Amino acid sequence: LRYTCFNMEKAIALMQPGRESVVIVIDYENINSKNSVPFSVAREFLNTMSSHYPERLGMCIMVNASWYFSVALRLLSPFIDNVTLAKLKFAKTSQMQSSAPIADDMTTQALEEKKQSFSGNNTDVRLYVQPKYLLQDYGGNFTWTWDYPSYWSAISAVGKNYTGNSTDAARNAELLAWCDTRCLVRYLKATKFNLDQSLERLAATLKWRFEYAPDNITPEEVAPEADTGKSFLSGFSRDGRPVWYMRPAKQNTTTHDRQLRFTCFNMEKAIALMKPGIESVVIVADHENINSKNSVPFSVARDFLTTMSTHYPERLGICILVNASWYFPVALRLLSPFIDNVTLAKLKFAKTSQMQSSTTIPDEMTTQALEEKKQSFSGSNTDVRLYVQPKYLLEDYCGNFKWTWDYPAYWSAISAIENN
Template sequence: MATVLKVPLASPTPNSQPKPQAALTADQQEKYNWLLEQVKNWKEVPATEGKAGPITDREKFWLTRECLLRFLRATKWNQKEAEKRILGTLTWRREYGVEELTADHISPENETGKQIILGYDKEGRVCHYLNPGRQNTEASPRQVQHLVFMLERVIDLMPPQVETLSLLINFKSSKSRSNTAPGIGQAREVLNILQNHYPERLGRALIINVPWIVNGFFKLITPFIDPNTREKLKFNEDMKKYVPAEQLWTEFNGSLEFDYDHATYWPALQKMCVEKREAKYQRWVAGGQQIGELEDFITGHAQVGVAGPIAAATSAPEPTPAASAPAPAAEPETVFAPETVLASETALAPPPVTASVPVATEAHNEAPAPAPEAAAIPEPTPAAAPVEEKKEEEKPKVVAATEVGETTA
């Protein structure tokens, strides 16, 4: 008798491989360089409700090279529009309280397993299951928060060189629920969040058991879905074409025996996400707390970040293991409701055109072999410029908050 799994899977199958990243053209690299310089000059994040203030380390950590590229692709490489949208998303994340959503607050929404993060597809994408037939709450702001929370957890679990997810939706009805489509108002809210604040995150959406009423629902929301996103929607196809059978849940016609037990699954998911998220954050700290850091470096795939090898020699005191760097405050966690997710997730941003590692790739080829991570300096220095004897580093120019406003207008 097969063992029934009750916790998330830690990694993709050995045969699941991400697609190679596409190199930037000279024009795209120039636009990225311009955007990076603008973002580096931000000092404050505008917000309402008393949440405006200096940009935080966690927000800088979010501003990776690939994050900036996702917004550039989403705006068809309009760098000024991308700058405006990134700043708008930082403002939204503060006002919405993305990092303040906790697992305890979201937990009631997921008690029936209406959203499950389980396994990886054949390109290493995390599989995010939506089960609207398991809906257990009435429409509320917390249902939307549930979706946002789970998307953040999916991002925590993304393997190296992967920046998109696979969305698997089963519209099968249940004894208590025959109409499994979310309301149009809530669907539009979710679509707005996904398209504006999570661009380029949807790799593929696999949808099965679509009843006529849900078909009508999709026709209604189609005008609100990006054309590139529509191409990624696959209806009633054999999901084993996209997900290894051994990592595809039996309810979605796979061979993975999985039973959702909230008391077991929920804490296991949170623990796994916290560990992976904090490991990435500590690598970011050890690499110099760079805005525009490589996600390949943060995930451990690349040994050299934008500032060079972690243990680059500087006139710093005796090196201390990276693990001893001050531990950041644990990020709260969030949860979301399945119904809303259904439609909204299908609207996730257009296909990610994974970009290749920029100049840092050259650094990786030419720089001396990096010292082990344990040798990271205690207080990471912003950039690893060549060390000249006792020469004082130039302070980066800081742009005033008013200037930021002008650049993003």
């Protein structure tokens, strides 16, 4: 990961005035289970790039990628904004080698017409990198062999652009108080007790909390995001964890930065509501009536996932996706070989129609009866009532808790909770 950051810093240092992003060419030739990048490493790479190098990706061309890459992208495309989607391309060396030569110098019109001639996300690397500069491996004319000593000497000599960070004694004291024993344990668990990785991740979060100050977000700042009840806390799970409801169809703003701060505001309030011994939340995400007009843009969803996984490790107890479209479980099945079993077990699917037609689930159940009932479901399917007692679960999700969204009353109550 540090080597990845090293390369990005060198790329930034090489950018001419007016240039802000890089072109990435990823070669997937001969990738298999033995030499593929572990999911945890890929996740850290994506988290770091999206969190700390925003808008630095100009284009990413995946060369000779297996079929499931394009299938996964097609499944996820409804949730990816067009700007990001346009940056993800696929190319095949066999097709480039058999196609007509592409000139080094082309008019802007001719170049765009050629790019538009490809279907979907397919392309030719030579349309983004002139053949005279493109390696022969990818259809270019640049003759080369890997020469580590020469390359390393040259790249090491490239200067780096660096700006230091200021410090504040009072804020540092607050952060030290936040970083208690339970916090350290969460970071150790998140890295499977790899001390070096835990320290790196914790240091990144401390820096983030210093600058982003999620614990100091005021209700006034994010109040417009709460108006429709698209994201709110209500009640506790069977084992005492705060329940966080998310209803993306109620989306009412396009202020993505404030949306992310609203998410952090809710997480900080959920943490403040946790009783001793409770470390995580239960999320019930309602995907009913989601469409292209009200779905969360990919960039926002990515920032949400990045922030939660990077800066709130081990805070997710379970996430139940209610009435999710068919491609959610399909995408999860495709990605399951790259997701560790602990994380996979936290992702569940439920359908209100199936819960309504099933037998009644009581509020009080023995631990054994509860586990047997959970095990009776196939795959990642479940019933929300197995995690939240019906008396505390909203009627919308087959619970018995009668309610209507009352923004003034809710906002007054949640605003009064003091952050830890």
